[in-house]
Amino acid sequence: MSLLSVADLRLTFGGLVAIDGLSFSVDEAEIVSVIGPNGAGKTSAFNCVTGFYRPTSGRITLRGRDLPGLRPSAIAGLGVARTFQNLRLFGELSVLDNVRAGSHLWLRQSVLDALLHTPRYRRSERECTEQAHHWLDFVGLRGDRYGRAGNLPYGEQRRTEIARALARRPDLLLLDEPAAGLNRGEKAEMLDLIRRVQALGVAIVLIEHDMGLVMEVSERVVVLNFGREIADGRPEDVRRDPAVIEAYLGGDTAATGGETGGTTTNGKDGVGRDGVRRDGAGKDRAAEGGTGGETEGKDGTAGGDAHA
Numbered sequence: 001m002s003l004l005s006v007a008d009l010r011l012t013f014g015g016l017v018a019i020d021g022l023s024f025s026v027d028e029a030e031i032v033s034v035i036g037p038n039g040a041g042k043t044s045a046f047n048c049v050t051g052f053y054r055p056t057s058g059r060i061t062l063r064g065r066d067l068p069g070l071r072p073s074a075i076a077g078l079g080v081a082r083t084f085q086n087l088r089l090f091g092e093l094s095v096l097d098n099v100r101a102g103s104h105l106w107l108r109q110s111v112l113d114a115l116l117h118t119p120r121y122r123r124s125e126r127e128c129t130e131q132a133h134h135w136l137d138f139v140g141l142r143g144d145r146y147g148r149a150g151n152l153p154y155g156e157q158r159r160t161e162i163a164r165a166l167a168r169r170p171d172l173l174l175l176d177e178p179a180a181g182l183n184r185g186e187k188a189e190m191l192d193l194i195r196r197v198q199a200l201g202v203a204i205v206l207i208e209h210d211m212g213l214v215m216e217v218s219e220r221v222v223v224l225n226f227g228r229e230i231a232d233g234r235p236e237d238v239r240r241d242p243a244v245i246e247a248y249l250g251g252d253t254a255a256t257g258g259e260t261g262g263t264t265t266n267g268k269d270g271v272g273r274d275g276v277r278r279d280g281a282g283k284d285r286a287a288e289g290g291t292g293g294e295t296e297g298k299d300g301t302a303g304g305d306a307h308a
């Protein structure tokens with residue numbers, strides 16, 4: 001049985017078909033990338049898996065268990081963690097506290113423990129802090145852990161978000177454009193980090209516009225175009241697929257090569273289907289399900305008929 005299975009997923013917002021029949025699966029500790037031009041439906045697919053959006057039809061299962069209908073916090077509790085295309089750190093909190101917030105999901109403490117400051121509470125708080133330090137070390141955070149997360153440079157905030165996701169001890173990590181806005185050196189470090197996460201036994205679904213990174217790290221690549229899946233295969237096959245080249249590389253085969261930090265795949269001319277030019281970083285999209293952490297059940301924020 002696959003870890004994650006997405007079958008014939010459809011998602012509509014009123015008249016707009018955001019996802020039109022997406023099927024793919026992810027095995028334990030596998031890295032699968034989902035690529036496609038701006039507006040292809042990639043983030044929406046993540047939002048369906050994590051419970052932010054309710055699919056119009058289709059199935060999503062984690063180890064055979066149906067996910068649609070469960071709250072985002074319940075899905076997180078089943079071992080699915082994510083990062084966001086727009087960073088979602090609590091900017092006023094310290095870096096350490098942001099990551100501590102990740103581990104609270106599996107800590108065993110009650111409200112009473114917290115109120116009475118029982119030994120159990122103190123022990124679990126200590127463990128939570130130790131875990132946060134561990135994951136910040138793991139992602140290689142260089143900045144001040146005790147300072148405000150909002151003060152960290154962009155690349156460091158991306159790392160912190162990954163540390164927070166890892167603190168949840170997920171079996172499946174969904175990364176939405178982790179390399180967006182990073183410089184060449186930081187991208188190489190991100191590639192290394194993704195591999196190290198996989199080595200922990202964590203499966204990863206990666207949305208990314210940097211083709212060098214995608215081709216280097218993925219075992220399989222799923223390609224979306226206007227909500228439709230047009231390819232699913234090994235990177236070396238997908239990059240040669242005429243439908244993929246035609247769909248969003250504008251017939252330029254050379255564009256699928258290159259090292260990390262090279263080519264991106266933001267559509268033929270960098271303009272998405274909704275006509276907005278973007279590079280993945282610093283977007284302001286209500287479509288991702290509101291602000292704040294993913295445990296808060298933002299079912300109401302997206303509009304459209306996806307939440308029926």
Ligand SMILES: Nc1ncnc2c1ncn2[C@@H]1O[C@H](COP(=O)(O)OP(=O)(O)OP(=O)(O)O)[C@@H](O)[C@H]1O
Nearest residue numbers: 013018037038039040041042043044274287302304
């Ligand atoms: N909550 C929403 N309400 C209405 N339309 C939405 C909503 N969320 C997404 N969409 C639309 O669905 C389509 C797919 O959007 P999505 O954000 O999933 O694309 P994407 O592949 O992640 O693009 P990008 O590479 O730019 O991040 C777009 O046309 C988008 O405008």
Ligand SMILES: [Mg+2]
Nearest residue numbers: 042043044085
């Ligand atoms: Mg997106």
